[in-house]
Amino acid sequence: MSPSTNPVGRPPRAGGGAAPVRLVRGFAHELAHGFARGLARRLVHELTRRHGLELATLALLLAACGPVRRPPPPPEFFKPPDLPPSDVRAVQLRGRVLDASGKPIANVPVLVIGGGHSGERPVTNAAGEFRVSGLPPTLEGYVAVHVPGYAVAVREPVRIVERNPDSVTLRLEPEATIDGVVVDPDGNPLANARVEARGERRLKTPIRKGATWEEVLQLDVVRTDEHGRFHLGGLYTGEFELTARWPRAVDVFATTTTVSGARDVRVRVDPKERDQVLFVGRVVDAVTHSPIAGVDVWARPAPTDEELSREASSRPRVVTTGSSGEFVLGPFPAARFELGATYRAPAAREAATWAQSGAREPGLHRLDIQLDRDER
Numbered sequence: 001m002s003p004s005t006n007p008v009g010r011p012p013r014a015g016g017g018a019a020p021v022r023l024v025r026g027f028a029h030e031l032a033h034g035f036a037r038g039l040a041r042r043l044v045h046e047l048t049r050r051h052g053l054e055l056a057t058l059a060l061l062l063a064a065c066g067p068v069r070r071p072p073p074p075p076e077f078f079k080p081p082d083l084p085p086s087d088v089r090a091v092q093l094r095g096r097v098l099d100a101s102g103k104p105i106a107n108v109p110v111l112v113i114g115g116g117h118s119g120e121r122p123v124t125n126a127a128g129e130f131r132v133s134g135l136p137p138t139l140e141g142y143v144a145v146h147v148p149g150y151a152v153a154v155r156e157p158v159r160i161v162e163r164n165p166d167s168v169t170l171r172l173e174p175e176a177t178i179d180g181v182v183v184d185p186d187g188n189p190l191a192n193a194r195v196e197a198r199g200e201r202r203l204k205t206p207i208r209k210g211a212t213w214e215e216v217l218q219l220d221v222v223r224t225d226e227h228g229r230f231h232l233g234g235l236y237t238g239e240f241e242l243t244a245r246w247p248r249a250v251d252v253f254a255t256t257t258t259v260s261g262a263r264d265v266r267v268r269v270d271p272k273e274r275d276q277v278l279f280v281g282r283v284v285d286a287v288t289h290s291p292i293a294g295v296d297v298w299a300r301p302a303p304t305d306e307e308l309s310r311e312a313s314s315r316p317r318v319v320t321t322g323s324s325g326e327f328v329l330g331p332f333p334a335a336r337f338e339l340g341a342t343y344r345a346p347a348a349r350e351a352a353t354w355a356q357s358g359a360r361e362p363g364l365h366r367l368d369i370q371l372d373r374d375e376r
Helices: 019-032 037-051 053-065 305-309
Strands: 091-098 110-113 129-133 138-145 153-160 166-171 176-183 194-199 221-223 229-235 239-246 249-259 265-268 277-285 296-301 317-320 326-332 335-343 352-360 363-371
Touching (some): 091 110, 176 194, 221 229, 277 296, 277 335, 335 363
Parallel strands (some): 176 265
Antiparallel strands (some): 091 129, 194 239
C-alpha cells in the first residue's frame, strides 16, 4: 500500500486534516438537536467516501448514542401540581346540605372559604345542592353552614379547584343550647353583658387556624336581656367555656365551663376576683332626682408625694353619662383615688361639680352622685 494513499486506495484531499474534524463536529451537532436519521446516513456515507472507514466508524458510534436529551425543567415551587389555570367560569366545589334523616334542606346559605381568605355564600336549591366558582384556588379551604334549629357544621379541608372538584355532603344534627344568667357580686342581674362561648371544635386549616366552629359563623357572642339572661343556640354536643364581660367594661369578666344542654348556668362577675377596682353609679338632679345625661365623670389614682414634688400625676379616665344618667368607670388597680363629676347646663352661669377622694380596695364600688344644677 502506497504511503500516499489512504486505506481504501484514494489519495487524500488538500486540507484533509481539518475537514474531517469539522464534519464530525457538525454531525454531532445535528444529532444533538434531533435531526432526521436520513441525514445521519448521508453523512456517514460521505465520511466513508472521502476519509475512510475510521471516521465512518466514529460517526456510527455517535449515532448509536442517540440524540442528546435535555434535563426536564425544574418544578414550579409554591404552586400545587394539580391546580389548572384559573377559569372563573369553572365549577370549583359542589355539595349538598341534608338533615339528620338525609332529606335535603333548601334555601340555606353555605359559607365557602377559598384561597386568600376570600369567600362565597351560595344558597342551596330544592335538592339541597350548591356549587361554587370564581374563588382563588386552594387545597385547604373549608365549608361551614348553620340552619336555625340545627347545630353548626364545618367540613375541612376541602379542595377549591377547577379540575376534579370536591363534592361535600353536610349532614346536620339537631342543635344543643345553653341558657343562663349573668349577675354582679351582689347577685343582681347584669343587663347587656357580653357572653362569649368557645367550644372544643376548632379549625385546623391555616386560613383561620384555631377559630371555633361557632366563631366562624358568628354564633359565639350574645348579649344578656334586661333580666341578665342569655341564650346560646346552634351548638353541637360538647363542652364549652363561657366568658361574661361587664357592660361597658370588657376587661372585667368571669369565666366558667359547662356543657351544651345546660339550662341554668349562673355566671357571677366580680372585679375583686381579679384584684380590680370598678366604679359604677348614676348621676341625678339633687332636687328632682331625675337622671342627668351629658355629665363627665372622672377618676384617677391620687398622686403620690413624689409625683406632687415633680408636679406630675396620671391623667384622669373620663366617661360621659347617657340618658339614664348611669356610668361605668374602670377597672383600676387598688389605690387612693380622686373622683369627680362636672356638668354645665346650656343656660347655667357655672358648672355643677362633685368631688370625692379616698382609698379603694379591689371590688365593686357604687357611687350615687347628686348635682345641684343652676339653670337660672
